Amino acid sequence: MSTAAAAATTSAAPAPDAAHRYGISSYHDAEQVYARLRELIRQPPRPLRRERMAQVLRDFETRMAGSRCLSDQAKQILPGGVQHNLAFNHPFPLAVARAQGAHLWDVDGNRYIDFLQAGGPTVLGSNHPPVREKVIELLHGCGPVTGLLHEYEVKLAALVQRFMPSIEMFRMLGSGTESVMAAIRAARAFTGKKKILKVGGAYHGWSDQLVYGLHVPGTGRLEAAGIPRSVSRHTQEFFPNDLGALRRKLRLNRLRGGTAAVLLEPLGPESGTRPVPFEFNREVRKLCDEFGALLIFDEVVTGFRVGLGGAQGYFGVKPDLTVFGKCISGGYPMAGGVGGRKDVMLRFAAGIGGIGERAYVGGTLSANPLSCVAGYHALLEMERLDAPVVAGRAGDRLTRGLQEIIGRRKLPFVAYNQGSIVHLETSGVMLLDLRHPLKLARELKPRKHMLEEMGAAYLAAGVVTLAGSRMYTSISDTDEVIDDALGRFDEVLSGVEGA
Numbered sequence: 001m002s003t004a005a006a007a008a009t010t011s012a013a014p015a016p017d018a019a020h021r022y023g024i025s026s027y028h029d030a031e032q033v034y035a036r037l038r039e040l041i042r043q044p045p046r047p048l049r050r051e052r053m054a055q056v057l058r059d060f061e062t063r064m065a066g067s068r069c070l071s072d073q074a075k076q077i078l079p080g081g082v083q084h085n086l087a088f089n090h091p092f093p094l095a096v097a098r099a100q101g102a103h104l105w106d107v108d109g110n111r112y113i114d115f116l117q118a119g120g121p122t123v124l125g126s127n128h129p130p131v132r133e134k135v136i137e138l139l140h141g142c143g144p145v146t147g148l149l150h151e152y153e154v155k156l157a158a159l160v161q162r163f164m165p166s167i168e169m170f171r172m173l174g175s176g177t178e179s180v181m182a183a184i185r186a187a188r189a190f191t192g193k194k195k196i197l198k199v200g201g202a203y204h205g206w207s208d209q210l211v212y213g214l215h216v217p218g219t220g221r222l223e224a225a226g227i228p229r230s231v232s233r234h235t236q237e238f239f240p241n242d243l244g245a246l247r248r249k250l251r252l253n254r255l256r257g258g259t260a261a262v263l264l265e266p267l268g269p270e271s272g273t274r275p276v277p278f279e280f281n282r283e284v285r286k287l288c289d290e291f292g293a294l295l296i297f298d299e300v301v302t303g304f305r306v307g308l309g310g311a312q313g314y315f316g317v318k319p320d321l322t323v324f325g326k327c328i329s330g331g332y333p334m335a336g337g338v339g340g341r342k343d344v345m346l347r348f349a350a351g352i353g354g355i356g357e358r359a360y361v362g363g364t365l366s367a368n369p370l371s372c373v374a375g376y377h378a379l380l381e382m383e384r385l386d387a388p389v390v391a392g393r394a395g396d397r398l399t400r401g402l403q404e405i406i407g408r409r410k411l412p413f414v415a416y417n418q419g420s421i422v423h424l425e426t427s428g429v430m431l432l433d434l435r436h437p438l439k440l441a442r443e444l445k446p447r448k449h450m451l452e453e454m455g456a457a458y459l460a461a462g463v464v465t466l467a468g469s470r471m472y473t474s475i476s477d478t479d480e481v482i483d484d485a486l487g488r489f490d491e492v493l494s495g496v497e498g499a
């Protein structure tokens, strides 16, 4: 393997929480990953050769006619023709008929290796039968929702607490977005402070106050169409891994209403696309303590995928509040929750046993029995099958294989992973930022388009990725599945300019 292609790793960082096993076998050296990513975006983009891309588009037209037809209908009635923000839409979205384990099938009967895995919730693979059976059993009993207390609400909360001791109390909600909103509201009610600090580029859902510094660090309100300026007034961002900038903002905020919370994706923005050094979360914890701000971990992706103890267990850092999504309901709707310190969490219950002013949360369907039974049994299955570790091994195999292909074909691309979260950066678009505004203005569009083309080419080769650059592995990804995928990646990457 070429050293230029291989993303460096440090030796396995000892998991401070020894109660659980983790899916990250060795933590990468973030600086070395960045060095390679910087080198990638220093060079001109290396897209697929035009004749190869033309072949990909012809493949779509001939082999995916059913998807084309449905997407034409969808465009007439659904704005943009797709409703899920992870749905691929270049040259048109794939219409899915069936999903099972590591694979999915489109309406034309084509089979794909599925590394989208619904955006991360299905560490057990799609449609895991033992969970499905428990869900069906429950549906026969009380249906999906009653609006009253159900035993699975309590069972799920207790299970989350067993896995993550920082969760002294837990509240189930409808989505990650809602749960981030709730966590911030509780943090503000508890601290009496206003400002929220997030890392530039991180995604914490689409609530008004957090459509801020999305995707590209430093871009603030760039994507805040329809959101009044006043709503973003108390949201701030700092550049990834810049602890000095965080300290300066915390200090300044003392004079401006104080910082209620620092909100982190513990692996780094966009599920570790911009990775953090191992010590980063611990350093932020110290700064929060120094400035009296709460630390909120957004574990919507990492919660249970990195390990049953979450990223907080892996890094050995205790947040005040944790936001859940995705795995919390095992891939079933509706996936959201917030948990943490009892004194903060009791803010949600003021009036019936809580303290102080109430941080209002609600939701007709939140904490419904269907989501809770699915989450409970999915998490138990993940424990029984050691799913984070097994899925992490699949992620390691995929990453090693991609690094080998990149090295052999002498490409500037970068592959790295955090267990079952695998990154394959070909266009480098995610690494542009506002510190280099000219480069950003010049290269954002072509690099974004290149990413769309790569995603389309993987799809035509039978591999579904998240937006052409990220992959989630599951326990269904056997060595055979991974090796099959690698053969397909090799074929696609053979068509890159100069490969």
Ligand SMILES: Cc1ncc(COP(=O)(O)O)c(C=O)c1O
Binding pocket: 119, 175, 176, 177, 178, 180, 203, 204, 205, 206, 265, 271, 298, 299, 300, 301, 325, 326, 335, 336
């Ligand atoms: C880190 C993170 N936080 C929050 C969210 C929002 O969760 P949801 O899509 O359930 O609203 C996501 C969604 O992908 C996410 O990745």
